[in-house]
Amino acid sequence: MNSSPCRPPKFLRGYPDTNSLNFSKGGEIQMNKKFWFILIAVFVMAAMTLTACGGGAATEQPADDTITSEDTAAEDTTDTTEETQPEEPADVTDTSGAMEDVYADVDPAGQVVIFWHQHSRAREEALQEIVAEFNNNNEWGITVQAEYQGGYGDIFNKMLTFMNTADAPNIVVAYQNQAATYQLADALIDMDELVYSEKWGLSKEEIDDFFPGFFYQDIFPSFNNMRLGFPPNRSMEVMYYNMDWLKELGYDAPPATPEEFREMACKAASTPFSGATAEGSMGYELSVDASRFASWTFAFGGDVFDYDSSQYSYDSNAAKEAMKFLQGLFNDGCATIVTERYGDQTDFGQGRLLFTVGSSSGMPYYKSAVSDGANFEWSVAPIPHVTDEPVQNIYGASVSIPKTTDEGQLAAWLFIKYYTSPEVQAKWAQVSNYFPVRASVAEQLGDYFAENPAYEKAFGMLQYGTTEPPVPGYDFVRDMAEEAMAAIADGADVDSTLADLTVNANESLAEQLAMIPESPDPWSKVDPSGQTIVFWHQHSRAREEALMKIVDEFNNTNEWGITVQAEYQGGYGDIFNKMLTVLGTPDAPDLVVAYQNQAATYQLADALEDMTPLVESIKWGLSRQDQADFFQGFYNQDIFPTFGNARLGFPPNRSMEVLYYNEDWLTELGYDHPPATPDEFAEMVRAAAANPWSGATAEGSRGYELSVDASRFASWTFAFGGDVFDYEANQYSYNNEAAVAAMTMLQELFADGSASIVTERYGDQTNFGQGTTLFTVGSSSGLPYYQSAVEEGANFNWSVAPIPHVTDDPVQNIYGASISMPKHEPERELAAWLFLKYYTSPEVQSIWAQASNYFPVRASVADELQEAGYFDANPAYAKAFDLLQYGHTEPPVPGYDFVRDMVGEAMAAIADGADVQATLDQLNEDANANLAEQVAP
Numbered sequence: 001m002n003s004s005p006c007r008p009p010k011f012l013r014g015y016p017d018t019n020s021l022n023f024s025k026g027g028e029i030q031m032n033k034k035f036w037f038i039l040i041a042v043f044v045m046a047a048m049t050l051t052a053c054g055g056g057a058a059t060e061q062p063a064d065d066t067i068t069s070e071d072t073a074a075e076d077t078t079d080t081t082e083e084t085q086p087e088e089p090a091d092v093t094d095t096s097g098a099m100e101d102v103y104a105d106v107d108p109a110g111q112v113v114i115f116w117h118q119h120s121r122a123r124e125e126a127l128q129e130i131v132a133e134f135n136n137n138n139e140w141g142i143t144v145q146a147e148y149q150g151g152y153g154d155i156f157n158k159m160l161t162f163m164n165t166a167d168a169p170n171i172v173v174a175y176q177n178q179a180a181t182y183q184l185a186d187a188l189i190d191m192d193e194l195v196y197s198e199k200w201g202l203s204k205e206e207i208d209d210f211f212p213g214f215f216y217q218d219i220f221p222s223f224n225n226m227r228l229g230f231p232p233n234r235s236m237e238v239m240y241y242n243m244d245w246l247k248e249l250g251y252d253a254p255p256a257t258p259e260e261f262r263e264m265a266c267k268a269a270s271t272p273f274s275g276a277t278a279e280g281s282m283g284y285e286l287s288v289d290a291s292r293f294a295s296w297t298f299a300f301g302g303d304v305f306d307y308d309s310s311q312y313s314y315d316s317n318a319a320k321e322a323m324k325f326l327q328g329l330f331n332d333g334c335a336t337i338v339t340e341r342y343g344d345q346t347d348f349g350q351g352r353l354l355f356t357v358g359s360s361s362g363m364p365y366y367k368s369a370v371s372d373g374a375n376f377e378w379s380v381a382p383i384p385h386v387t388d389e390p391v392q393n394i395y396g397a398s399v400s401i402p403k404t405t406d407e408g409q410l411a412a413w414l415f416i417k418y419y420t421s422p423e424v425q426a427k428w429a430q431v432s433n434y435f436p437v438r439a440s441v442a443e444q445l446g447d448y449f450a451e452n453p454a455y456e457k458a459f460g461m462l463q464y465g466t467t468e469p470p471v472p473g474y475d476f477v478r479d480m481a482e483e484a485m486a487a488i489a490d491g492a493d494v495d496s497t498l499a500d501l502t503v504n505a506n507e508s509l510a511e512q513l514a515m516i517p518e519s520p521d522p523w524s525k526v527d528p529s530g531q532t533i534v535f536w537h538q539h540s541r542a543r544e545e546a547l548m549k550i551v552d553e554f555n556n557t558n559e560w561g562i563t564v565q566a567e568y569q570g571g572y573g574d575i576f577n578k579m580l581t582v583l584g585t586p587d588a589p590d591l592v593v594a595y596q597n598q599a600a601t602y603q604l605a606d607a608l609e610d611m612t613p614l615v616e617s618i619k620w621g622l623s624r625q626d627q628a629d630f631f632q633g634f635y636n637q638d639i640f641p642t643f644g645n646a647r648l649g650f651p652p653n654r655s656m657e658v659l660y661y662n663e664d665w666l667t668e669l670g671y672d673h674p675p676a677t678p679d680e681f682a683e684m685v686r687a688a689a690a691n692p693w694s695g696a697t698a699e700g701s702r703g704y705e706l707s708v709d710a711s712r713f714a715s716w717t718f719a720f721g722g723d724v725f726d727y728e729a730n731q732y733s734y735n736n737e738a739a740v741a742a743m744t745m746l747q748e749l750f751a752d753g754s755a756s757i758v759t760e761r762y763g764d765q766t767n768f769g770q771g772t773t774l775f776t777v778g779s780s781s782g783l784p785y786y787q788s789a790v791e792e793g794a795n796f797n798w799s800v801a802p803i804p805h806v807t808d809d810p811v812q813n814i815y816g817a818s819i820s821m822p823k824h825e826p827e828r829e830l831a832a833w834l835f836l837k838y839y840t841s842p843e844v845q846s847i848w849a850q851a852s853n854y855f856p857v858r859a860s861v862a863d864e865l866q867e868a869g870y871f872d873a874n875p876a877y878a879k880a881f882d883l884l885q886y887g888h889t890e891p892p893v894p895g896y897d898f899v900r901d902m903v904g905e906a907m908a909a910i911a912d913g914a915d916v917q918a919t920l921d922q923l924n925e926d927a928n929a930n931l932a933e934q935v936a937p
Contacts, residue, residue, distance in 0.1 A: 101198045103410050109140045111411035115171040116149045116158070118397075119432075124148055126431035134418050142411045152178075152397060156475065159402075163187035168402040170412040175397045176218060176470035179228040182400070183220070184472060184515055189401045190226040191218075192624050194413040202417070204628075204859070209422070213465060214437045216625065218398050220470075221618050224520070229398030230416050233434030235361040236465065237295040237393040238458050239383050242354050244376040245273040254381040258299070258325050261355070261384040266334040268354035275374045276351030284335040284355045285344040286326065288486045290478035292357060294468045295393040296322040299385040304481070305469035312469070312477065312505035314484070315498040323485070323494045330489050337489055349373035357383060359395075360458045364433050367454075380454045382461055394465035396434065435459060473512035477505045521618040523830055529560045531831035535591040536569045536578070538817070539852075544568060546851035554838050562831045572598075572817060576897055579822075583607040588822040590832040596638060596892030599648040599820045603640070604894055604934065609821040610646035612639075614833040622837065629842070633887055634857045638818045640892070649818030650836050653854030655781040656887065657715040657813040658800040658880050662774050665693040665796070674801040678720070678745055681775070681804040682754075688774035689754040696771035697794045704755040704775045705764040706746065708907045710900035712777055714890045715813040716742040719805040724903075725891035732891070732899065732927040734906070735920040743907070743916045750911045757911055769793035777803060779815075780880040784853050787876075800876050802883055814887035816854065855881060895934035899927045 119127050124146075131146045147169075149155045156178050162168045164187050174182065182188050195201050207215065210231075218229035241254045246264065249271060255261040265283025272281035286292060293314075294304050302318020305311070313319070329335035338344045345362065347353040349369025360380065370378055382390030399419075401412045418424060425436040426444040433455065436442070442459070449456035468474070484501040488494055539547050544566075551566045567589070569575045576598050582588045583605050594602065602608050615621050627635065630651075638649035661674045666684065669691060675681035685703030692701035706712060713734075714724050722738020725731070733739070749755035758764045765782065767773040769789025780800070790798055802810030819839075821832050838844060840857060846864045849856040853874075856862065862881070865871055871878035890896070906923040910916055 102193050103197050103406065104199050106406045106410045107140075108142055108407055108411040108414060111140070111142050111407050113142060113144045113171060113408065113412050113415055114169040115144055115146045115399075115412075115415070116155055116169040117146055117173050118149070118151055118155060120148055123432050126428065130419065130424055130428065131415075134415055138414065138418070140411070140414065142414060144415050153475075156181075159187075163402055168404065170404055170408050171399050171401060171416065173397045174229055174400045175395070176220075176229065177472060177474035179218070179398070179400050180220060180222065180470060180472040181475070181512075182402070183223050183226070183228055184512075187402055188226075188228050189403055189409055190228070191230055191401055191413065192225075192227040194401075194410065195227060195230070196624065196628060200410060200413065200417075209438045209440050210420075211437060211439060211462070213394070217467070217470075219623065219625075224616075224618055225621075225623055227624070229400045230420065231396065231398045231437045232416070232419055233428065233432060233437060234394055234396035235359045235434055236395070236458060236461060237291060237357060237383060238360050238380040238461070240348060240356045240358065240366055240378065240380055242273065242348070242351065242376055242378055244275060244378075245351065245354050248274060254379075255355075255384045256382075258384050258386060262325070262329060262334065265329060265355055266332055269334045273351040273354075273374070273376075275376055277374045278347075278350040278352050280347075280352045282336055282347065282353045284329060285338050285347055285353050286335055286489065287338040287344055287356075287358065288482050288489065290481040290485075291393060291395065291468065293319075293323075293481050293485050295357060295383050296326065298391040298393055298466055299383040299387070300325070301385075301387050301391075303466075305471070312502055312509060314481065314505060315495070315502040319498055320494055323488050323498065327488050327491070327494060331491070337486070345369045346373075348378075351376060360435070360455070361433050363452070363454050363458070378454070380458050382464065390461060390464040391466055392461050392464045394462065394467055435462065471509060471512070472515075473508055477508055480504050480508070522613055523617045523621075523826070524619045526826045526830045527560075528562060528827055528831035528834060531560075531562050531828050533562060533564045533591065533828065533832050533835060534589040535564055535566045535819075535832075535835070536575055536589040537566055537593050538569065538571055538575060540568055543852045546848065550839065550844055550848065551835075554835055558834065558838070560831065560834065562834060564835050573897070576601075583822070588824070590824060590828050591819050591821060591836065593817040594649055594820040595815070595817050595896075596640075596649065597890075597894065597896030599638070599818070600640060600642070600892055600894040601897070601934070602820065602822075603643050603646070603648055607822055608646075608648045609823050609829050610644075610648070611650055611821055611833065612645075612647040614830065615647060615650070620830060620833065620837075629858045629860050630840075631857055631859060631884070633814070634816075637889070637892075642893075649820045650840065651816065651818045651857045652836075652839055653848065653852060653857060654814055654816035655779045655854055656815070656880060656883060657711060657777055657803060658780050658883070659803055660768060660776045660778065660786055660800055661798065662693065662768070662771065663797040663799055664695060665771065665774050668693060674799075675775075675804045676802075678742075678804050678806060682745060682749060685749055685775060686752065686754045689752075693771045693774075693794075695794045695796055698767075698770040698772050700767070700772045702754075702756050702767065702773045704749060705758055705767055705773045706755060706911065707758040707764055707776070707778065708904050708911065710903035710907075711813060711815065711890065713739075713743075713903050713907050715777060715803050716746065718811040718813055718888050719803040719807070721805075721807050721811075723888075725893070727891075732924055732931060734903070734924040734927060735917065739920055740916055743910050743920065747910050747913070747916060751913065757908070765789045766793075768798075771796060780855070780877070781853055783874070783876050783880070798876075800880050802886065810883060810886040811888050812883050812886045814884065814889055853877065855884065893931060893934070895930050898930055902926050902930070 117127065127146055131144045135143050149158060152173070152175065155173060159172055159182060163182055164185060179188060214231045214234055217231060219225055219227050239254065245268060246254065249264060249267050251264060255264050268283040269281055297304055297319045300318040300322040302313070302316045304314055304319065306313040326335065342365070344353060344356040344358065345365055346369060348356050348366060349372060351374030363380070366378070370376060382392060385391060399416055401409055420437060422438055422440045422444070425438050425441045428434065429436040429441060429445065430448050480501055484497050487497055537547065547566055551564045555563050569578060572593070572595065575593060579588070579592060579602060583602060584607050588607070599608060634651045634654055637651060639645055639647050659674065665688060666674065669684065669687045671684060675684050688703040689701055717724055717739045720738040720742040722736050724734055724739065726733040746755065762785070764773060764776040764778065765785055766789060768776050768786060769792060771794035786798070790796060802812060805811055819836060821829055842858050842860045842864065845856040845858050845861045848854065849861060849865060850870055871881070902923055906919050909919055
């Protein structure tokens with residue numbers, strides 16, 4: 001992901017953190033008429049009292065931006081198979097997202113899109129220009145009608161009236177808490193279906209260009225991780241100050257701490273600015289507002305909401321200290337209350353006011369006020385704070401898409417996509433003075449930064465951002481906070497006032513939560529604490545050591561006291577046989593390595609848990625962004641249509657069949673590249689068999705050494721343009737034309753002595769390392785062992801290449817066991833999932849990939865490996881990694897383990913001279929007979 005100024009605390013985590021409340025999804029709620037009438041009545045009556053964020057005509061003024069819510073040696077593939085997308089080579093590196101493209105066939109042509117917004121005057125003019133440009137140039141003939149509907153409060157009230165009706169707009173500006181309120185009535189769409197649409201959505205590069213804290217702010221775990229909005233801009237609370245006045249008072253910098261702020265404000269109150277154009281002298285003028293309350297609380301090291309307990313915390317120590325600090329300023333005559341709309345701007349411009357706190361979007365208006373007034377040097381700074389670094393309140397309404405029609409929703413998204421494109425964002429930022437939401441836009445703002453140094457200074461503070469609570473009903477709580485703040489400014493007891501505010505705010509929150517049905521997440525109330533998890537695996541030696549370190553780290557750091565016991569159980573075949581004896585018993589492990597065909601076999605006995613509800617769990621699962629980070633060919637490989645699309649496994653790593661070759665020997669034979677086609681392969685194999693390599697450290701010369709294995713059979717059949725399974729007929733196809741051609745080529749190489757069979761375990765690695773075998777085909781996970789064999793043997797230049805193929809592009813056999821979850825008690829299953837989630841996290845995947853030489857299953861890990869220099873240090877691994885785009889898989893059908901034995905026997909017979917067609921005909925008959933037995937009711 002591109003670097004951004006957003007730091008790891010709450011702001012970077014965005015709404016996946018701040019929405020940690022256990023709300024339930026608003027969709028699928030069928031509310032009765034009485035419930036709906038009461039809901040609307042409560043909302044409308046309360047909304048009528050909104051003052052902080054609703055607006056008059058001057059809605060481009062900064063107060064309108066105030067938030068209104070918010071092994072063993074090489075891998076033994078004898079027991080392997082794979083994936084669920086075999087009809088054509090699967091692009092396993094695709095990261096377009098894990099969801100169906102529901103808009104793929106929707107046509108947005110000719111749609112009229114109504115966009116309700118709050119912008120007026122200069123901003124509305126700029127928005128209308130953007131809209132006109134889109135209307136004139138979009139290829140679908142979409143017409144956007146941008147309609148000013150008043151301030152945020154006005155729009156909120158109108159939406160409560162018109163949502164879920166034909167009069168609802170197609171796009172509406174909404175703060176996060178407002179979107180959450182609308183979604184109580186299932187009134188908004190999940191925009192992630194559009195954002196991640198393969199046809200209409202954003203690319204990974206485009207997504208990475210968004211500041212993460214902005215991009216993820218509209219995702220609501222409380223509504224099943226739905227994206228209820230999309231960010232077009234953001235603003236931030238800043239402190240405005242008169243630098244010329246500060247210099248007159250003897251200061252060369254704005255205040256960094258509250259005490260410095262108090263000293264300067266009080267001094268200014270008694271020492272008027274010499275350049276003032278009006279009477280009076282004020283140190284600080286407070287605009288009573290819930291966002292001011294939050295900003296000062298943040299600056300004192302606290303928050304107005306406790307995200308652990310899911311409760312408002314207006315009576316926290318930090319909030320009390322902040323309000324007592326402000327009250328002291330009022331008591332000492334160093335601060336006053338703003339008495340008219342934007343009066344603080346006016347007073348600041350006239351030189352009567354040293355400090356004010358407000359939205360960064362108000363900078364053009366402050367600039368005008370100063371130019372029209374005392375014309376002094378001014379700028380912005382962080383809110384004075386007691387924390388080591390500033391904590392800046394960042395807010396801004398997003399745009400949501402109300403439910404209308406698929407065509408209208410898609411058309412609305414296409415405008416939003418245009419609206420948030422870098423070119424349009426650059427224009428919008430300069431006209432609106434909002435911050436852009438995409439990092440690349442900053443590169444286009446060099447001249448604007450130079451002309452507006454205060455904007456540039458504020459832009460640099462984005463890294464310190466945090467946010468106000470995005471919970472339903474925050475609009476109503478804001479009124480309470482403002483009343484309390486005004487009372488405190490007027491002398492009310494801080495402790496008791498904030499205690500009452502907290503009680504009232506949480507009562508309001510409880511009322512809101514009572515409107516939400518119980519969470520649809522079946523895992524939300526399961527407690528995994530203290531569980532012991534048994535994990536059966538096949539790793540040994542260095543890989544087992546690395547796995548045990550990962551397990552120990554999880555055991556020592558996980559917050560639930562879960563203990564994982566990772567137990568080596570032999571190879572894949574050993575584990576498969578053991579599993580068949582313990583399926584459905586208390587002796588079954590909690591996690592077990594399993595190829596897809598093995599998982600399918602276990603599921604014939606209904607022995608595995610469908611992991612989809614865990615993966616999608618609101619409380620425990622993966623976010624849409626995490627899911628999209630997985631290589632989709634890997635991620636979707638364990639979903640079985642034959643078992644109701646159940647997820648019967650989860651991928652921790654993958655490998656691929658590759659051609660290993662001795663580059664020095666090829667050069668000696670007169671070739672400057674590895675074979676690309678079977679004919680070139682056969683030619684080079686025969687040349688090597690007749691011409692031993694001069695650098696060999698042992699006797700003998702083989703062009704190709706074949707490890708008899710069903711995966712080798714599949715790999716060569718793929719390379720000849722075929723498959724070993726017909727997915728339309730749901731039958732094995734071992735006797736197809738491609739398989740016959742592949743086996744015939746190999747048989748001819750055996751017949752003339754150019755190729756031989758591996759006679760001992762990993763003998764091909766040994767012979768390759770000694771320089772007596774030119775080519776082998778094996779798993780990419782064997783790269784470290786080949787490296788060792790070469791270094792301990794003839795020490796030559798070697799590499800890997802695609803399997804020689806007749807197809808236009810390579811077709812590479814990709815495989816790797818996933819981890820399945822045998823059925824146990826829910827507490828154990830959840831604990832097992834939490835370890836799996838940890839095991840497949842980017843940080844652990846990076847460690848595991850480098851230690852195991854497996855391919856990681858997450859795209860972001862590839863970036864880490866590149867940045868860490870792992871690809872440069874391991875060029876053969878990098879070369880193999882680049883072949884992932886050509887991935888194809890073996891059949892994930894029940895009983896494939898047993899069929900693999902048949903394939904090995906047939907392959908050995910063919911190598912020994914048996915008739916190819918007859919042998920494959922018999923193999924195909926036997927394989928399909930076995931399949932019929934497996935799938936029989």
